[in-house]
Amino acid sequence: MRTTAPTESKATPVIEVPAPALPQQQLILTIYGLYGRRAGGQLPISVLIQMLGDLGHDAPAVRSAVSRLKAKGVLASVKGGGLARYELSDASLKLISEGDERIFAPARANPGxxxxxxxxxxxxxxxxxxxxxxxxxxxxxxxxxxxxxxxxxxxxxxxxxxxxxxxxxxxxxxxxxxxYSSESDMRAKVAQWWDLEALGSQISQFMDTFGGSLEEWTALVGEDPGAAFGASSPELRRSAFRYYVPMLTLWRRLPYRDPGLPLEYLPVGWQGPEARRIFFGVHRLIGPMAESYAMSLVEEAEAA
CATH class of the missing domain: 3.30.70.240 (Alpha-Beta Plaits)
Structure with missing residues (x-):
């Protein structure tokens, strides 16, 4: 079921912000992957609390999630600078950097x-x-x-x-x-080797939650990302952040679980290409606005 939370500003046209049930740790990793590296690899805990607060999570839950990630060796505390900060461990930073190509430039193989x-x-x-x-x-x-x-x-x-x-x-x-030199039906073989039902269910979850997102955002800000960013208000950039971070968190599972199998080997009506079209369309439109809002929080914390 799709749950939504309306944006709060009366000055900005309202767009419904989906609120899929996502673990705080996954959202934190998404935030570090998107914005932590642009902030020198480090984010103040106060900024993480504010970002996750925008996504509906309270401060104690965020602190607890950060502590668990630190215990797992995913995050490391950073001393100095007057602010409590965390950064990705070297191993985690390497994995996230390597994952960018898989997430943002997924390739689909050709038959043969x-x-x-x-x-x-x-x-x-x-x-x-x-x-x-x-x-x-x-x-x-x-x-x-x-x-x-x-x-x-x-x-x-x-x-x-x-x-x-x-x-x-x-x-x-x-x-x-x-x-593969066999003359066997590759569609049948792929269905035998991969759990397409589980993968299809994940794609359906994404489509159920974000299937109308490209149409909604295009109606709101138009088709030109530059013009949309230039005309955006702080309230709209906050809405973009609240929308984009959960969307990417849900999306980034898919390019891993689907390694780019040829469409000819997948069931008729496979939704993967449509999910990809929607994600990258919204990514192109609101990604810059979401980043602007996120980095404004970092700048405000640094200046305080």
């Missing part, structure tokens, strides 16, 4: 393009690593062909190797790239 096989073997004494490998390969968009054999379009190989190396799992995996 090469595949990559990930074949792993884990000693029984370390079977927990086996579970971690399966989970990571699933998150990276690989399909399971059988015990220890996973497959994906070859374009995801480099990012997969980097992610597994960062997780300390690369020593258990060998990668091979090649063609």
């Amino acid at each position: 393009a090469p595949w990559v096989l990930a074949i792993f073997s884990v000693p029984e004494s370390k079977r927990e690593r086996r579970h971690q490998l399966r989970a990571e390969l699933t998150r990276l968009g690989f399909g399971s062909m059988g015990a220890g054999v996973w497959i994906a379009p070859s374009g995801v190989r480099e990012s997969a190797q980097q992610r597994l190396e960062a997780r300390g799992l690369d020593k258990y995996v060998e990668f091979f790239t090649g063609d």
Whole structure:
């Protein structure tokens, strides 16, 4: 079900802001990926509290989420400067930077393009690593062909190797790239190797929440991002921030779970291309406004 919260300003035309149920930790990672690097990698905790407050989360919950991320080694505290600050750990910063290409420039393979096989073997004494490998390969968009054999379009190989190396799992995996020579029905094979029902459900969730977003924002600000930004008020930029951060948080799961499988191998009526069109259309229109609002909060905190 789509839940919404109206914007509060009477001076700005109202656009309904979806409020999907998203964990605070995921929203914080989105904020750091979008705006933390533009602020020198660091964000004051007061700014995080204000940003998450705009998204409907109270200060104690934000502090608790930051503490959990710090305990996991995702965030690190920064001393000095008179403000309590946090930054991404080096490993987390590397993963987020590597993820930009997957999230913002997802590629779709063509039929007949090469595949990559990930074949792993884990000693029984370390079977927990086996579970971690399966989970990571699933998150990276690989399909399971059988015990220890996973497959994906070859374009995801480099990012997969980097992610597994960062997780300390690369020593258990060998990668091979090649063609699939069988005359089998690839649509049936893909449905066997990937959980398309789960992936389709995630795409449907995105479409249920944000399917009308491009039409709504275009009606509100027009089709020209530059003109929209130039005419935007502080209230509209805040609305853009409140809209864009949850949208990106929900979107960024999809380019990983769908590794760019050829459309010819996916079910008829697959919604992935339409979800991509909508996300990038809204990203183009309101991303700059959302960034302007976010960075204004950082500047105000620094000046205080």
